[in-house]
Amino acid sequence: MAKLLIVGTVAFDAIETPFGKTDKILGGAATYIGLSASQFGVESGIVSVVGGDFPEEYLKMLNSKNIDTSGIEIIENGKTFFWSGKYHNDLNTRDTLTTDLNVLADFNPVVPKNFIDCDFLMLGNLHPSVQMAVIEQIPVRPKLVVLDTMNFWMDNTWDELIKVINKVDVITINDEEARQLSGEYSLVRAAQKIHKMGPNYVVIKKGEHGALLFNGENVFFAPALPLEEVFDPTGAGDTFAGGFIGYMASTHDISFNNMKRAVIFGSNLASFCVEKFGTERMENLSKVEVQNRLQQFKQLTQFEIELS
């Protein structure tokens, strides 16, 4: 059984969308990644930090999904990272209302002993120095290292980010971030430049417009499922990444053809995430639902044409 290590935030979110508003609920990149990857039955563990205010029931819920939380440090006299945001009517743009780093400000990640030998490593969106610190604690290079990041780190920690990007196999970023990172408007050219920065595989997430997977001359496109309603986009990108690495870890096959399937599963799982507030949908998602939606993805994209 492959071991998957996930590094990222475990947090409180307060979310407002045109459909409603939440109090502080469970959030964080590692949370969404872990829940999504748990669909594939892999043995996974999270490295993160929370405060004494973090409810034990959340940890228990993660454990119930076969996610090891021994790497989530609890700072008893600290407070858990808190983010709040408000989505605009189109749900594609949002304003951040609050970012309280709290215990995250001084986070020194420690990989638990039982995950030092992980086969797959997912570096969720975090300070690039934290991502690097995790890489450095793992003596034998994992089979696949995937990094997610965002424009904030490009604006503020460029040099550290470039260093860690150079160490990974796969980077997942959104289209605007790919443009910022590469200085190229065309996503094809952006991927070419990002390849040169290190990653052999570049996944560009385009939200409701799907995702592109680049590997040199090879390109694959996974659409987003057209939905009647997007309720809350929070965590969709992390859920995509979790589906991607969860599928890769469960199959233990890092070929390009298998990565195609992995981005389809990433898009599949993200399409569930946005159906309810926060992690609610992901906590209650069954394998049957995922399989049925896979059938929808096939119908959405597969066609037969004889080449003449």
Place this chain on the structure above:
Amino acid sequence: MAKLLIVGTVAFDAIETPFGKTDKILGGAATYIGLSASQFGVESGIVSVVGGDFPEEYLKMLNSKNIDTSGIEIIENGKTFFWSGKYHNDLNTRDTLTTDLNVLADFNPVVPKNFIDCDFLMLGNLHPSVQMAVIEQIPVRPKLVVLDTMNFWMDNTWDELIKVINKVDVITINDEEARQLSGEYSLVRAAQKIHKMGPNYVVIKKGEHGALLFNGENVFFAPALPLEEVFDPTGAGDTFAGGFIGYMASTHDISFNNMKRAVIFGSNLASFCVEKFGTERMENLSKVEVQNRLQQFKQLTQFEIELS
């Protein structure tokens, strides 16, 4: 051999993009539709109007593609419709600099006798009353009627537009126009509402993000080919529509499965159109190039997953 009738503008365009700028060159919806459909070897004819200033060489070029131009009325003492625009750096938005309707202002379309019995009818973007006048001249309903339109007609001729939309099988519009026409933000819901206005098939063009084909509960997605460079997007939507109806006419099969192939061909041909200014690429496009690009579309979208 199926007969395809195309109604739409034949025009002069002057285009400015970040890559350069043209004088008055050949343009117009019917021109792009005709050139695109000509790839499929169907017998097609254009109904349109031009002025005495329209070069005969353009008509001859169209004739050389097996496009009948006897339905293009020439008003000797009139001037050809002229549009000029300037694209912004992202090439997704543009400013219209000039729209001189000229001979188009009093256009009374006349379907030539040899196309009264057309099997396929493409109503290119034009005043909805002109589109309706063409439908009314055809005594036996064609096998498939496709309509393209734009926000301008929604703003200015709503009632006439709704009437003609009710008469067609397929509507092709872009995402913003689908939202405007339906009052729904979700494209799934927009398509549902537009179905109720008449068309059994709704094609929503999303430019660089591909196109969606809706037929009741069935949805299919054709991606746009990721390109290193988009040189000039003018005519891409018309080229898409021309590829769609050209393929449908050449196969004479109006099933949903065949429409999937038709939107793939639409996207395929549009990906060529944007590679050069104006109609240049479409005038010099070979069947081999189209077939090779079809292979790229397969690689871009096809995947194998066993459903459990």
